[in-house]
Amino acid sequence: MRVWVARMLKRAAAVLAIVAVTLLGIRAYDSQRGQPLESWHKYVPEELTADELDGGSWADYLKAETSLFDRVREEVTRKLPPEDRIPVNRYFDGSPIHPGRFPQDWNRSYALDPQGPLRGAVVFLHGLTDSPYSLRHIARRYSEHGFASIAIRLPGHGTVPAGLTDIDWEDWLAATRLTVREAQRRIGPGLPLHLVGFSNGGALAMMYALDALDDDRLVRPDRIVLISPMIGITAFARFAGLAGLPAIFPAFAKAAWLSVLPEFNPFKYNSFPINGARQSHLLTEALQRKIAAHASEGRLGELAPVITFQSVMDFTVSTRAIVSALYAHLPANGSELVLFDVNRNTKFGPLLSSASDTMLTRILPGPPRAFRTTIITNASPDSADVVERVVEAGTDAEVTRDLGLSYPIDVYSLSHVALPFPTSDPLYGLHPDLSEDFGINLGALAARGERGALIVSMDSLLRMSSNPFFGYLMGRIEEKLAPAPQLKAGDGR
Structure with missing residues (x-):
């Protein structure tokens, strides 16, 4: 019997080995299709290490960042071959989308100081493959309310896509700590500190806030704002490292990339290295473990209130994980989840998947809940008018309020990337403000024509890239930013 079991185990191991080799062979072959690797996929800028970030200052980071961009200009821009000196290449300094030609390069870290009292x-904290550009609208509004707004370019971002091939999520977290130190230095004790995280930056904001519960050297935030936060991502990222194994052989270097695309976006990478997906997955795994551990210890009551803005339909992050891995663990601490529903009045209605139609009811537990729940949805399936449906924490009564807004008839849902951008955004807006020119209006393109004629996939053009309800989102954030009222004589406290 033992001999038979041993033989079966050997056969199973042999079969698994054959399957693994076959899959790796298929992956190596598949990776050779499509665009070739260019200099921006091969040159890896040297970022500060986590230890250097923890020991450095904001001024140190800006100095290192300047040197980083100088090296990219020398090693990539100035060495471009003639065939890459084209208008749709952001690394060509003669291109209308080259970031270096704009009055401000929003790929770089920045700080906005308020005009009035602090x-x-x-x-x-921006998202993966993204840049500080993505949160600039919210940063400006915070500044108008008297807040010093500090936006960091997270390591590996803003330069060349290859920057994400040699980075660890711990580097991003160390950069987060550095930025919080700078924010605290500017305000001193006694004034509030907020964290705003978009996508992968949302995971970093939560991880920092949880770390601050364990480490008295870290300043605790007073409020956490999450936009499409990466609390959980797709299962493929779990195996992304394996998919990149053929890249150990130089002939299969492209296997280290999930996609290799033209770089026509001045403030976001189009190409996506496997290591980026893997590091995000490792970050979300560590975050979910930490949330669960703090919940079991009863420590989440010390956490600042969290408000999250999330599209019900999100191809990048798991909306379900935001509920099950974060909000299901939060105590009644004033937190809120704001969900943007699909447009139930759209002319695409018959084409929407059944999963899209029922997503909202499947992800939310029944009331009462420990957190406030807000749903932005159609007043009725026959109406484009949008209402706010609110269930307060600890209750099961729903209150509906007309917002005086409407869903555009040709938009069937928001998307992961849309939420932090108004429709007037000059790059991503559905109705771009042309007073600011970034050389291209990606959100306003209405693609009609034959397939195969464009250098980008139709998916990237069809994806909603701005938020028709941005004013509502911003208003909800600003509820906590109103200037403090002037104290009357004798009313000191």
């Missing part, structure tokens, strides 16, 4: 500070 009322607090806020740290902005």
Whole structure:
């Protein structure tokens, strides 16, 4: 019997080995299709290490960042071959989308100081493959409310896509700590500190806030704002490292990339290295473990209130994980989840999947809940008018309020990338403000024509890239930013 079991185990191991080799062979073959690797996929800028970030200052980071961009200009832009000196290449300094030609390069870290009295500070953390550009609208509004707004370019971002091939999520977290130190330095003790995180930056904001519960050296935030936060991502990222194994052989270097695309976006990478997906997955795994551990210890009551803005339909992050891995663990601490439903009045209605139609009811537990729940949805299936449906924490009564807004008839849902951008955004807006020119209006393109004629996939053009309800989102954030009322004589406290 033992001999038979041993033989079966050997056969199973042999079969698994054959399957693994076959899959790796298929992956190696498949990776050779499509666009070739260019200099921006091969040159890896040297970022500061986590230890250097923890020991450095904001001024140190800006100095290193300047040197980083100088090296990219020398090693990539100035060495471009003639065939890459084209208008749709952001690394060609003669291109209308080259970031270096704009009055401000929004790929780089920045700080906005308020004009009036200082009322607090806020740290902005952008998403994966993204840049500080993505949160600039919210940063400006915070600044108008008296907050010092500090937005960091997270390591590996803003330069070349290859920057994400040699980075660890711990580097991003160390950069987050550095930025919080700078924010606290600017305001001193006594004034509020907010964290605003978009996508992968949302995971970093939560991880920092949880770390601050364990480490007295870290300043605790007073409010956490999450936009499409990466609390959980797709299962493929779990195996992304394996998919990149053929890249150990130089002939299969492209296997280290999930996609290799033209770089026509001045403030976001189009190409996506496997290591980026893997590091995000490792971050979300560590975050979910930490949330669960703090919940079991009863420590989440010390956490600042969290408000999250999330599209019900999100191809990048798991909306379900936001509920099950975060909000299901939060105590009644004033937190809120704001969900943007699909457009139930759209002319695409018959084409929407059944999963899209029922997503909202499947992800939310029944009331009462420990957190406030807000749903932005159609007043009725026959109406484009949008209402706010609110269930307060600890209750099961729903209150509906007309917002005086409507869903555009040709938009069937928001998307992961849309939420932080108004429809007037000059790059991503559905109705771009042309007073600011970034050389291309990606959100306003209405693609009609034959397939195969464009250098990008139709998916990237069809994806909603701005938020028709941005004013509502911003208003909800600003509820906590109103200037403090003037104290009357004898009313000191």
